[in-house]
Amino acid sequence: MAEKQKRFQLLQGNEACVEGALAAGMRFFAGYPITPSTEIAERSAVRLPQVGGKFMQMEDEIASIAAALGASVAGTKSMTATSGPGFSLKQENIGYATIAEIPIVIVDVMRSGPSTGLPTSPSQGDVMQAKWGTHGDHPVIAICPCSVQDTFNQTVRAFNLAERFRTPVILLMDEIVGHMREGCEIIPPDELEIHNRNTHMINSMPYAFGEGQYVPHMTSFGDGHLYNITGLFHDEAGFPTNDNQIAGEENDRIMKKIQIYKYSGILDYEEYQMEDADIGIVCYGGTTRAVREAVDEARDMGYNVGMFRPVTLWPFPEYELVSRARQLRRLIVVEHNYGQVLLTVEGIIKGDTKVEFIGKVNGTAISPTEIIKKIEEGDE
Amino acid sequence: MPSKLVQETMRTRRLPHIWCPGCGHGILMRDVCQAIYNVGLPKERVAIVSGIGCSSRAAGYMNYNTLHTTHGRAIAFATGIKMARPELHVIVVTGDGDAAAIGGNHLIHACRRNIDMTVVIFNNNIYGMTGGQYSPTTPTGEKGTTAPYGNIDGDFDLPKLSEAAGATYTARGDCFHVPQMIRLIENGIRHKGFSVIEGVSICPTYYGRKNKKGSAVDMMHWQEQNCIDIKKAAKMEPAELEGKVLLGEFSRVEGRPEYVEEYDKIIHIAGGDR
Numbered sequence: 001m002a003e004k005q006k007r008f009q010l011l012q013g014n015e016a017c018v019e020g021a022l023a024a025g026m027r028f029f030a031g032y033p034i035t036p037s038t039e040i041a042e043r044s045a046v047r048l049p050q051v052g053g054k055f056m057q058m059e060d061e062i063a064s065i066a067a068a069l070g071a072s073v074a075g076t077k078s079m080t081a082t083s084g085p086g087f088s089l090k091q092e093n094i095g096y097a098t099i100a101e102i103p104i105v106i107v108d109v110m111r112s113g114p115s116t117g118l119p120t121s122p123s124q125g126d127v128m129q130a131k132w133g134t135h136g137d138h139p140v141i142a143i144c145p146c147s148v149q150d151t152f153n154q155t156v157r158a159f160n161l162a163e164r165f166r167t168p169v170i171l172l173m174d175e176i177v178g179h180m181r182e183g184c185e186i187i188p189p190d191e192l193e194i195h196n197r198n199t200h201m202i203n204s205m206p207y208a209f210g211e212g213q214y215v216p217h218m219t220s221f222g223d224g225h226l227y228n229i230t231g232l233f234h235d236e237a238g239f240p241t242n243d244n245q246i247a248g249e250e251n252d253r254i255m256k257k258i259q260i261y262k263y264s265g266i267l268d269y270e271e272y273q274m275e276d277a278d279i280g281i282v283c284y285g286g287t288t289r290a291v292r293e294a295v296d297e298a299r300d301m302g303y304n305v306g307m308f309r310p311v312t313l314w315p316f317p318e319y320e321l322v323s324r325a326r327q328l329r330r331l332i333v334v335e336h337n338y339g340q341v342l343l344t345v346e347g348i349i350k351g352d353t354k355v356e357f358i359g360k361v362n363g364t365a366i367s368p369t370e371i372i373k374k375i376e377e378g379d380e
Numbered sequence: 381m382p383s384k385l386v387q388e389t390m391r392t393r394r395l396p397h398i399w400c401p402g403c404g405h406g407i408l409m410r411d412v413c414q415a416i417y418n419v420g421l422p423k424e425r426v427a428i429v430s431g432i433g434c435s436s437r438a439a440g441y442m443n444y445n446t447l448h449t450t451h452g453r454a455i456a457f458a459t460g461i462k463m464a465r466p467e468l469h470v471i472v473v474t475g476d477g478d479a480a481a482i483g484g485n486h487l488i489h490a491c492r493r494n495i496d497m498t499v500v501i502f503n504n505n506i507y508g509m510t511g512g513q514y515s516p517t518t519p520t521g522e523k524g525t526t527a528p529y530g531n532i533d534g535d536f537d538l539p540k541l542s543e544a545a546g547a548t549y550t551a552r553g554d555c556f557h558v559p560q561m562i563r564l565i566e567n568g569i570r571h572k573g574f575s576v577i578e579g580v581s582i583c584p585t586y587y588g589r590k591n592k593k594g595s596a597v598d599m600m601h602w603q604e605q606n607c608i609d610i611k612k613a614a615k616m617e618p619a620e621l622e623g624k625v626l627l628g629e630f631s632r633v634e635g636r637p638e639y640v641e642e643y644d645k646i647i648h649i650a651g652g653d654r
Binding site for chain 1: 391394423424425427429439440443444445446447448449450453456457458459460461462463464465467468485486489643646647649650651652653
């Protein structure tokens with residue numbers, strides 16, 4: 001018997017991810033067990049058949065993303081979830097989804113690495129893998145939630161972006177967010193903004209797009225339009241081509257569609273106490289809570305500190321951070337790695353703002369105390 | 381002027397195909413189309429899924445819902461399509477390297493699930509697209525560009541492998557015995573469950589040249605004389621069967637639960653159909 005979901009529940013981030021996905025319309029999930037993302041597969045296995053959807057445990061990580069893409073081609077909103085090693089295995093098919101323009105949500109609950117690393121410990125080591133993991137030049141959307149409720153909300157947004165822009169969207173969680181338990185409001189679909197792909201084919205051409213548009217529409221297999229999908233560069237009909245002009249134009253369009261629509265819902269960031277700040281802290285995902293607490297405490301101590309959190313990590317809110325940096329003396333990047341977002345921040349911040357860094361990679365979480373210490377040290 | 385079948389089932393604007401002169405794949409592609417036509421499946425209800433390699437270029441020429449995926453992953457993509465749209469007839473067109481090397485894991489696990497799907501493996505005993513490297517079906521001792529002194533790996537018997545892994549219909553045809561190949565594919569499509577049909581192709585350009593098999597015509601003649609129907613083979617002595625390739629339907633199991641139907645029972649138990 002399908003259990004009616006209570007509106008407010010105590011959930012893990014991983015569980016909230018599944019509830020967000022279901023609210024967004026996910027009806028197919030394929031996955032493979034891997035710590036610390038397994039609860040996403042487990043809850044999907046329970047919940048999907050309750051709503052008439054389907055869950056599959058596949059033979060490996062590659063099959064999981066492949067099956068999810070197949071289901072999406074057949075018109076079903078689909079997701080797969082994994083962690084570091086599995087994320088590496090999925091990379092080739094993320095590129096396939098990009099060029100074939102198949103909507104899908106890929107969840108990576110980051111854990112400490114490389115290789116098997118510290119499977120149960122927090123890390124944010126896959127930030128650059130999310131951006132550059134698949135081969136070739138390509139755009140990417142990666143979203144980074146910071147709490148259980150945020151995971152629910154951002155999973156809905158991830159599905160919406162995938163459907164609107166016919167693109168893979170990476171939900172970049174980390175072990176802290178995936179395993180923390182908090183109260184979560186499961187917002188029903190009719191109270192959410194839900195986007196579905198446009199299935200009306202333009203000029204009977206599967207990869208044709210309207211004047212001034214960058215996203216072709218997508219009819220599902222079985223809906224009557226017979227067409228070809230391929231990972232090769234292809235013409236408007238979806239048929240492979242070696243024509244350099246067509247290949248170049250297609251590549252340009254796929255890159256541009258994410259840039260052009262960056263301000264149509266892709267970009268998202270949060271600021272906390274930034275209005276009068278002269279010290280800024282950049283953080284995302286699992287470090288956010290420690291940073292927020294450090295900001296509050298440091299303010300009590302007399303420092304004008306604020307937090308800048310990119311919610312959409314890729315594409316990065318570059319302009320927004322640069323604009324803010326004009327008022328800052330110092331900018332501290334806090335992350336659980338050796339400085340992956342730091343690279344981006346250093347690349348965009350020119351001028352007088354000093355960029356500093358707190359990184360931690362031993363599998364323990366960065367504490368508010370460590371952040372406050374950094375704030376104090378720099379102002380001695 | 382293309383034949384009625386070609387006009388009916390292929391994207392004629394995209395022909396001629398890219399395969400080398402004398403390649404057997406064109407015959408096998410036509411056999412798949414003929415089988416679909418004979419069974420009478422509406423085109424919009426057919427999904428052709430392929431991977432990477434010579435075989436997998438077939439999908440683009442065939443006028444159905446066609447998905448040309450990544451190397452080795454066709455069966456996994458096809459599984460997602462079948463689960464999302466059970467009313468579609470899903471046919472995977474793949475090759476020996478695609479299905480049995482890089483995609484071997486997906487092949488055996490799909491066999492184990494017995495999901496309703498038909499897999500046709502165009503076996504040319506070589507990696508053709510990359511220029512003639514030995515594959516999991518290159519016979520031991522024969523040559524490829526990466527086996528210049530002879531292949532020391534054992535080779536797979538694809539129907540046997542599939543049957544052992546749980547496929548409920550297994551068969552082998554070739555590109556010479558066309559009516560038989562068409563019939564085997566038809567039976568695979570009609571069979572409810574996971575069907576694997578190997579189609580022994582010829583690759584005169586790489587496999588043939590490396591192993592001194594002669595011209596395309598010579599290789600077709602070889603198939604004519606050495607690919608033996610299992611019914612005929614049953615009456616032959618073991619010595620006579622040395623070096624022969626057996627053709628026909630090897631196994632068929634009726635009544636084993638089919639995966640999509642089994643999942644529907646899960647949905648019923650979970651209450652998702654109410």
